Amino acid sequence: MKNKFLSLITLIVIFIAQFTVPILFIKEKENILSVGDEYKFYVTSLTDDDDDVIKLFYENTYFAGEEYMRYALFSQKENEYYSIDGLSKQKPESELYFISASSSRFALPFDTFSLDSDNAAAIATKAYQLLSYGRTFYSTVKILDGKAILTGVYLDDGTPLEDILLL
Amino acid sequence: MNIKLLFREIDKWQEEQIITDEQATIIKSRYSDSKNKLSPALITAAAGVIFICAGIVSLIIALWKYIPQDIKSLLSFAPLIIVFIITVIYILVEKKSVTASEIISFLYSAGVIITYKLTEYQYSVPSDHMRFIFICGIMILPLAFILKSTVASSVFIVCIFNWSFLAVTQDHGFFFTFFVFVFSLVSVSTAAIYIIKLNKTRVLPFRIIAHWLSAAAFFVLGILFNNILLGDSALILLLQFGILYMCGKKDSEIFSPFIAAGTAGTFTMLLLYSTGSISSVPEDSGILKSCFPVILFISMTVIYFSNREKDLKKTAILINSATILVLSLIASFFTDNDSLPAWGVIITSLTFLFTGIINITAGIKNSKLTDINLGIIALFAVLFTLIEKSVNSIEKGIFIIFMGVILITANIILNKKTKKHTEKKVDSVEK
Numbered sequence: 001m002k003n004k005f006l007s008l009i010t011l012i013v014i015f016i017a018q019f020t021v022p023i024l025f026i027k028e029k030e031n032i033l034s035v036g037d038e039y040k041f042y043v044t045s046l047t048d049d050d051d052d053v054i055k056l057f058y059e060n061t062y063f064a065g066e067e068y069m070r071y072a073l074f075s076q077k078e079n080e081y082y083s084i085d086g087l088s089k090q091k092p093e094s095e096l097y098f099i100s101a102s103s104s105r106f107a108l109p110f111d112t113f114s115l116d117s118d119n120a121a122a123i124a125t126k127a128y129q130l131l132s133y134g135r136t137f138y139s140t141v142k143i144l145d146g147k148a149i150l151t152g153v154y155l156d157d158g159t160p161l162e163d164i165l166l167l
Numbered sequence: 168m169n170i171k172l173l174f175r176e177i178d179k180w181q182e183e184q185i186i187t188d189e190q191a192t193i194i195k196s197r198y199s200d201s202k203n204k205l206s207p208a209l210i211t212a213a214a215g216v217i218f219i220c221a222g223i224v225s226l227i228i229a230l231w232k233y234i235p236q237d238i239k240s241l242l243s244f245a246p247l248i249i250v251f252i253i254t255v256i257y258i259l260v261e262k263k264s265v266t267a268s269e270i271i272s273f274l275y276s277a278g279v280i281i282t283y284k285l286t287e288y289q290y291s292v293p294s295d296h297m298r299f300i301f302i303c304g305i306m307i308l309p310l311a312f313i314l315k316s317t318v319a320s321s322v323f324i325v326c327i328f329n330w331s332f333l334a335v336t337q338d339h340g341f342f343f344t345f346f347v348f349v350f351s352l353v354s355v356s357t358a359a360i361y362i363i364k365l366n367k368t369r370v371l372p373f374r375i376i377a378h379w380l381s382a383a384a385f386f387v388l389g390i391l392f393n394n395i396l397l398g399d400s401a402l403i404l405l406l407q408f409g410i411l412y413m414c415g416k417k418d419s420e421i422f423s424p425f426i427a428a429g430t431a432g433t434f435t436m437l438l439l440y441s442t443g444s445i446s447s448v449p450e451d452s453g454i455l456k457s458c459f460p461v462i463l464f465i466s467m468t469v470i471y472f473s474n475r476e477k478d479l480k481k482t483a484i485l486i487n488s489a490t491i492l493v494l495s496l497i498a499s500f501f502t503d504n505d506s507l508p509a510w511g512v513i514i515t516s517l518t519f520l521f522t523g524i525i526n527i528t529a530g531i532k533n534s535k536l537t538d539i540n541l542g543i544i545a546l547f548a549v550l551f552t553l554i555e556k557s558v559n560s561i562e563k564g565i566f567i568i569f570m571g572v573i574l575i576t577a578n579i580i581l582n583k584k585t586k587k588h589t590e591k592k593v594d595s596v597e598k
Contacts, residue, residue, distance in 0.1 A: 007258050007313050014309045015251045018279055021302055022244065022286035029292045052232055070297075101294050109293055147293040 029149065036144035039074070039082045041110075043137040043153060046127050046161075048120035054113040054161065056139060056153065060084045069106040071097050071146065081138065091146075098141075098148040110141045110150035115162055126164050130155065137161065222568030231288075243285040250278030254314070272316030276307045301330045479529065483522040490518045519549045543577060 041058055049055040060083055069087035074096050077083040082096075087106055091097075101109040115123070127137065136156045142149050153161035181191040227234075227242065234242065250271075257271050280303050287294055304326025310319035468485065526542030547570050 004258060008255065010309065011251075011254060011258065011313055014306075014313070015247075018247060018282075018306050019244075021306065022247075022283060025283070025286050025292040026290045029290055032293065099293070099295060102296060114291075147295070149291065149293055 032142050032144040032147050032149050036142035039141050039143060040080055040138045041141060042081055043139055045131065046124055046137065048124040049112060050120060051118040052115045052120055054115065054120050054124060056111045056113055058084065070100050072100065073097050097146055098143050099146040109148045110139060113150060113153050113161065122165060123161060130164065219568050219571035222565065222571060239289050243289045244282060246278040247282035250275045268314045268316050269318050272310050272314045272318045275310055276319055276322045279303060279306055297330060297333045300326045304330060479525050483525040486518055490515060516549045519545045543573065
């Protein structure tokens with residue numbers, strides 16, 4: 001009886017700890033969105049990855065896939081836009097870095113954009129047309145302590161990507 | 168009556184040829200502790216339940232975008248809450264069995280991992296894989312002690328091994344690396360000692376189900392989560408069995424988990440190579456990449472030559488693992504993207520087909536459920552490879568559920584037949 005009670009108490013304590021973890025994940029995300037610095041990156045091209053997912057491509061990402069590179073360094077290039085400079089295994093001293101989305105190979109943490117609708121293919125085609133007319137796209141990314149969250153993708157005049165079909 | 172002592176005596180009589188092997192089996196079956204005995208049907212029924220659960224999760228993932236936001240948020244936390252409730256009920260229940268503890272422990276571990284993954288996905292939390300596996304390991308470890316479960320300690324070992332491997336590949340400086348080494352060494356040794364201690368005090372088949380579950384869990388989780396912990400997890404399991412073997416457990420059943428893990432391992436390798444997903448392993452380490460098939464092959468060879476009886480089904484398993492070894496070496500050194508060429512997939516599938524048919528035939532002939540189950544899994548491996556690239560996630564989910572249903576149904580039917588067969592034998596000897 002005593003053992004049963006002890007096991008139950010331990011399990012409840014463990015469950016509280018286990019349940020706290022996803023809540024901390026969500027809190028961390030909210031913290032990044034409210035306190036993190038926002039950076040803009042040029043989107044060089046985009047394709048539809050699924051019915052509701054757009055895959056984004058950036059400049060200087062030829063090193064994506066390099067092994068065991070945890071950190072990516074970036075810096076301001078022109079106007080308010082930033083560009084990725086290179087990768088590092090060591091945590092950079094500069095604040096301008098973000099952590100890879102994958103552990104074994106470097107993967108950009110902000111290269112997929114999820115849509116609320118299923119018209120990713122139509123948006124990608126329209127975006128391709130606009131890019132061929134010389135228009136540009138950029139993404140906004142919030143970064144705090146290396147954790148990056150994609151907050152939006154926009155046309156150069158500020159139109160959100162999901163609204164370009166209305167143009 | 169001391170059953171263990173009696174069994175030891177029966178083994179001696181058998182060795183001294185006082186009684187025949189058949190008589191020994193009948194006497195053992197008469198005096199075996201039915202409460203603690205684990206039937207092969209139950210083992211694979213558990214594997215079937217895993218498949219069904221994995222299939223349901225796979226379906227939920229495939230249909231995720233069609234589910235309303237509020238329900239999605241609820242679903243993210245549901246696995247952890249459900250397994251917690253099940254565990255509380257289990258602790259409160261008077262009757263307990265090691266089998267149930269291991270199954271609940273497996274479900275709880277899966278519940279923790281799935282909840283964390285779904286939360287990351289649902290709330291678009293920035294993914295940090297290294298942190299993720301560390302948290303999973305630490306959060307699952309207490310279950311090993313609460314439920315006295317080897318499954319939970321196996322999951323912990325795999326997580327910490329993976330985490331420490333990733334941690335030392337990052338350049339964090341000498342002290343961090345030193346800490347990682349010491350921490351990993353201490354924690355993994357503690358868990359390993361715990362497993363060995365548990366195994367010494369328990370009936371052997373329970374260890375088999377524990378490892379069965381662990382091995383199944385890793386490749387199911389791998390399929391669900393893009394092969395995150397796949398190859399190296401299976402390797403760690405094999406090493407774990409190696410440790411147990413080195414500790415002097417010389418009974419013949421020690422090989423059962425090897426075979427289960429070996430099947431899971433070959434299945435995993437087939438999937439990895441046929442889908443080209445082996446690229447998650449470092450590119451500049453051709454030898455490292457071949458480590459898994461090498462260890463797999465060595466384990467299988469040891470099993471093969473340690474067993475007195477060398478029959479066709481054991482030879483088939485050996486040929487299977489040898490084929491995987493050779494093809495993986497070819498893929499590692501002679502191809503650019505490490506995935507097997509079409510002919511390689513065909514050869515591997517054929518060896519699996521061969522192993523499957525041989526094992527099922529031998530199993531039916533000798534009424535051995537373990538052989539039949541190995542055969543069924545080998546055939547599923549072939550089927551899964553065939554449909555892997557051609558079907559969507561929903562169909563894959565349905566296929567995994569189908570695998571589970573087939574495993575359970577086949578085992579229930581075969582178990583009934585085996586029981587009848589044994590009863591007939593006992594009757595004839597008594598007469």
